[in-house]
Amino acid sequence: MFITSGKTKRADHLVMMYIVNDMRPLSTVSRLCQSPDMQIMCRKTLQIQINTYYDEIVSALSLKLKSMDYLCLTADCWSSHARAFPWSNMSLDKSGLFQRIKSASLYKI
Incomplete structure (x- = not known):
């Protein structure tokens, strides 16, 4: 049974938040899932997603700060x-x- 695309995105996001919040090394993703019927992102994809997430947070914070008096x-x-x-x-x-x-x-x- 393979995970659907929507569930894969959700699983990848949860894995990313787990690694970011616990400040774990990016190589953690290679050890998380050893099951052949589950696919999660690789370390390089995780790095790209973390950089994208960081840019989104900085952008949202900048907009919020610009709107403050x-x-x-x-x-x-x-x-x-x-x-x-x-x-x-x-x-x-x-x-x-x-x-x-x-x-x-x-x-x-």
Whole structure:
């Protein structure tokens, strides 16, 4: 019994998401299915699909960010050996004006 085309696409997508979400090596696809009646994509096809998926996500995120009026970004920097924990916060509006707040929190560990 061979898998139909629609089921194959769904299976390939699930395999891709499994590998991407678990950060597994691309060679995982060659070990996933040893059954002769099931066909899943090869490593090269997986690589192409991951690149396409990445481009789609970046494109969707870019469209979403372009439609926003304001954007607030936060960055933290922590260290287990130093006592200073610097952080930066930046707010940006559509006109390009931004406010940047920088600080170092001095806490005893």
